[in-house]
Amino acid sequence: MQVEGLSINLATIREQCGFAEAVDVCLKHGITAIAPWRDQVAAIGLDEAARIVHSNGLKLTGLCRGGFFPAADALGREKALDDNRRAIDEAAALGADCLVLVVGGLPDGSKDIDRARRMVEEGIAAVLPHARAAQVPLAIEPLHPMYAADRACVNTLGQALDICEALGAGVGVAIDVYHVWWDPDLAKQIARAGRMKAILAHHICDWLVPTKDMLTDRGMMGDGVIDLKGIRGMIEAAGFLGAQEVEIFSADNWWKRPAEEVIATCVERFRSCC
Amino acid sequence: MQVEGLSINLATIREQCGFAEAVDVCLKHGITAIAPWRDQVAAIGLDEAARIVHSNGLKLTGLCRGGFFPAADALGREKALDDNRRAIDEAAALGADCLVLVVGGLPDGSKDIDRARRMVEEGIAAVLPHARAAQVPLAIEPLHPMYAADRACVNTLGQALDICEALGAGVGVAIDVYHVWWDPDLAKQIARAGRMKAILAHHICDWLVPTKDMLTDRGMMGDGVIDLKGIRGMIEAAGFLGAQEVEIFSADNWWKRPAEEVIATCVERFRSCC
Structure with missing residues (x-):
């Protein structure tokens, strides 16, 4: 029985499965939408990954990830652009709905977050023609402010939408509840994203209390404090x-359980909590 | 030689010193401004703490802390108000510039952050007459969004200033660089706070990369990525x-060093990095 409306970001079972096995587990549980990471695709090879996707009629709610635009020097920034163009090509080959951008934080040694943010906008602008030609929408994912220094200096939905407005067609946003649930401006910015037709992806998991690790202690839907149904309603x-799209980084819990159990739990919680 | 413009929040050496000893270390290094925590004051007794403060002509840049207004039931909320009124009285007895408010997060079992935020505003409004009568300004400290669930659901300076505007005289903000440095709206909101004459305190430390613990891995000024001079300029x-006011929670580093070394380092970094 197919589970409508649920996608599995393959990071959720990345410690248990390679690409092909992860797809098998998803299909077995009626899930025909996935979002792989580039390293998972690279491990099996882009051609084989694309064959698996197309032969099974899988929907890709995104490819993770491009981004990491800021760099201390021009060479570093140029390398980032090249890598993003390759990511766009991979997303096109896989037929992904979008390429998710984790935009990057401060270059080494820098304390100038405004400059990093300008580098992000300039970087996206630089690869946008390639993305448009490949018909791959770029999805800026605002990341939680706790990642501002080292992962993404775009930290609110409003900030991401400002970039979308500045750059025009071909750029939108991936809204991950984990990163934005706390934002007092969330309802307003989701409505604005809707008017801009800029919402490209909707990621879910949960915020645990306490959170023991800033990166790898994300919760299964229902185990934390995020009002998932409320945010879904807004979106x-x-x-x-x-x-x-369920995306859970969980070093001490879900990554240690059998993939079958994790995916079965995702389906159950998707039905009851989301 | 007196160090002008530097205050030490006594949490910075809380593992090494009680109130009296902490004051001695500060005075020895020429520091005549401090900000104690209520548990430190309670341990020595309010009267004795006040005697030490007044006999040494110490300036108190704040008393930490009131707040934690949201609660699951009316009784819990009333208890929080009583505790805040006691905190106001203590701040008055000590002659503190302000009572710092860490406003509290979600009540147990709740996923309704909007409701928690209303409880915060209602709670501050309820104790404000007492604070005004005691001439103790209340300083809302917006906390980093990573504390939204369990410590403070006021997470941006803009949000704190909205509450100040709604409640009127007697309420302002404590701006801690650790909590707000990432905010794309920071410059604008600091300027707004200035126009409102709402800035009551300026806390400093640094954001380490990587940050290993969400609460107790704060950095000494200069060891992280925050543009301390830039933010100081705005303020x-x-x-x-x-x-x-230096406030550093550092379980694995500064709390393990001799108080003398910590305070000497604060003075040195205050001069070179802030």
């Missing part, structure tokens, strides 16, 4: 009716 | 010329 009211 | 331009 649907804004016109995005695509799948909810 | 001074906004009209606040009070002391910069």
Whole structure:
């Protein structure tokens, strides 16, 4: 029985499965939408990954990830652009709905976050023609402010949408509840994203209390404090009716369990909590 | 030689010293401004703490802390108000510039952050007459969004200033660089705070990369990525010329070093990095 509206970001079972096995587990549980990471695709090879995707009629709610634009020197920034163009090509080959951008933080030694943010906008602008030609939408994912220094200096949905407005067609946002649930401006910015038709992806997991690790202690839906149904309502009211994509980094819990159990739990919680 | 413009939040050496010993270390290094925590005051007794403060002519840049207004039931909320009124009385007895408010997060079992935020505003409103009568300004400290669930659901300076605007005289903000440095709206909101004459305190430390613990891995000024001089410039331009208050929670580093070394380092870094 197919599970409509649910996608699995393959990071959720990355410690248990390679690409092919992860797809098998998803299909077995009726899930036909996934979002792989580039290293997972590279491990099996882009051609074989694309064959598996197309032969099974899988929907890709995104490819993770491009981004990491800021760098201390021009050579570093140029290398980042090249890598992003390759990521765009991979997303096109896989037929992904979007390329998710984790935009990058401060270059080494820098304390100038405004400059890093300008580098992000300039970087996205530089690869945008390639993305448009390949018909791959770029999805800026605002990351939680606790990642501002080292992963992404775009930290609110409002900030991401400002970049989308500045750059025009071909750039939108991936809204991950983990990163934005706390934002007092969230409802307003989701509505704005809807008016801009900028919502490209909707990621879910949960915020645990306490959170023991800043990167790898994300929770299964229902185990934390995020009002998942409330945010889903806002996103649907804004016109995005695509799948909810489960993305859970969980070193001490879900990554240690059998992939079958994790995916079965995702399905159950998706039905009861999301 | 007196160190002008530097205050030490006594949490910075809380594992090494009680109140009296901490004051001695500060005085020895020429520091005549401090900000104690209520548990440190309680351990020595309010009267004795006040005697030490007044006999040494110490300036208190704040008393930490009131707040924690949201609660699951009316009884819990009433208890929080009583505790805040006691904190106001203690701040008055000590002659503190302000009572710092860490406003509290989600009540147990709740996923309704909007409701928690309303409880915060209602709670501050409820104790404000007492604070005004005691002439103790209340300083809302917006906390980093990673504390939204369990410590403070006021997570941006803009949000704190909205509450100040709603409640009127007697409420301002404590700006801690650790909590706000990432905010794309920071410059604008500091300027707004200046126009409102709402800046009551300026806390400093640094954001380490990587940050290994969400609460107790804060850095000494200069060891992280925060543009301390830049933010200081904004705050001074906004009209606040009070002391910069060092508040460092550091379980694995600074709390393990001799208090003398910590305070000497604070003075040195205050001069070179802030």
